[in-house]
Structures are given as C-alpha cells and as structure tokens.
Amino acid sequence: MANIIRSPKSCGKWDDNELIAYNITVTAVPSQQFFPQGTDVPLTAAGLDPALATADSYSADVSDSTHCFLQYLRSATTPSIDDRNIRVPKITDFARQLLITLGFEEHRYCVCRPLEIPLLICDDIRKFAETSLGLQDLGSTKMVPLLQMNKTQIDRSNVEAHMISAAIAAYQFNNNMRQEKGLHPLDAMTMPCITMAPLAALFSASHGLSDPVLW
Numbered sequence: 001m002a003n004i005i006r007s008p009k010s011c012g013k014w015d016d017n018e019l020i021a022y023n024i025t026v027t028a029v030p031s032q033q034f035f036p037q038g039t040d041v042p043l044t045a046a047g048l049d050p051a052l053a054t055a056d057s058y059s060a061d062v063s064d065s066t067h068c069f070l071q072y073l074r075s076a077t078t079p080s081i082d083d084r085n086i087r088v089p090k091i092t093d094f095a096r097q098l099l100i101t102l103g104f105e106e107h108r109y110c111v112c113r114p115l116e117i118p119l120l121i122c123d124d125i126r127k128f129a130e131t132s133l134g135l136q137d138l139g140s141t142k143m144v145p146l147l148q149m150n151k152t153q154i155d156r157s158n159v160e161a162h163m164i165s166a167a168i169a170a171y172q173f174n175n176n177m178r179q180e181k182g183l184h185p186l187d188a189m190t191m192p193c194i195t196m197a198p199l200a201a202l203f204s205a206s207h208g209l210s211d212p213v214l215w
Helices: 016-021 064-077 083-101 156-180 207-214
Strands: 109-112 115-121 124-131 133-137 142-148 188-195 199-206
Touching (some): 016 156, 083 109, 115 133, 115 156
C-alpha cells in the first residue's frame, strides 16, 4: 500500500487517511466492558432525581433543576422549520444541560461551548480543533473535549478521526499551559469523548500520539 502523505489539517478535515498516516488505531470494546457498572443502576444511586426518567416537560411537581432539564429536552426534540440551523444549537444546549445535570461541572470545571483549540500539525500553527462542548478549567485554562456534534449526521465515518485529533489538540494545549506555569508536561492524558453518532470513547493522548503530528 502506498504511503499516505501527511499534510496540515484542522480536526474537522481529518478522516481515516489521517489515522493511517499517523499509525493511529482504534480498538472497539463491548459496551458491557466500557460501562462495567451496567445499565440498570438506579438514578438515585448516582445522586440524580428519578423524575428525570419519568416526568415530562409539563410536570409541575418536580424540582427546579429537573424542570429546567426537561425544558431543554423538549426544545431539542421539537421539530423546527429550519431543522439544521435551529435544531442543532438546541441539541447542543440540551447536551450541555445534560452534562451539567450529570455532575460534569465540579471543582473549577465548567461545561463550555463551542471550544476552539489550537492544533500544531506538520509545523503549521494555523490549524485548530472545534468541539461542540468541552470542559474548561477557567482558572488554569485547561481544556478537555467532551462532545462532538459537527457533521456527524452528514458523514458519520469520520467521527472517530475528528475526536482523536481534538484530543491531540487538547493534549498539546494543556501541556503548553502547564509549561507556561512552570509545571512539567504530562506524558499522557485520558479524555472522555462523546459523539451524537452515537459513540462513547476514552482517548489516551500522549507524546507518542502527539509528537508524530507536530512535524
């Protein structure tokens, strides 16, 4: 097989060819292994309101936070005239509220959207990764990409490549921030990633994954 030429591309342009060019492989695991706790864990065990799974947006006897979540859900699932330009932002808003409800906002982390993260690739500093949602430590500017929605309904085959490149960009950015603060760069960072394909994954970004992309 002929060698695939590496070229500087933003994360939204990555596809399977980039994964091959940088010798990146993706290993699929059964859902039971990825989610070892199972799917029958009651919401109360996770500290969540059971009404999240049973109430609807018109329910009056729910907490304010549950009511807010249900309103976002209703807005995201209600058809609109311009399905692409109106519904996608509503889905992003709902996804953000879902992550907040599930407790992703803790300590100093905030769920932010959208995130544009610089990517150094093939010695080109003009490329970037854009994720629909991410965690950002506003105190240290540390970023963790969480959710990728862009174009997943148009071309689902490139979802993994987009998220992997976003994880590499976040790894580069976070280590640059650490070095600016006088801290040692981390050898590896494990980042949770979710897409609307659907796909849930844990990407371990490391020097071995990032360095071949730099030059």
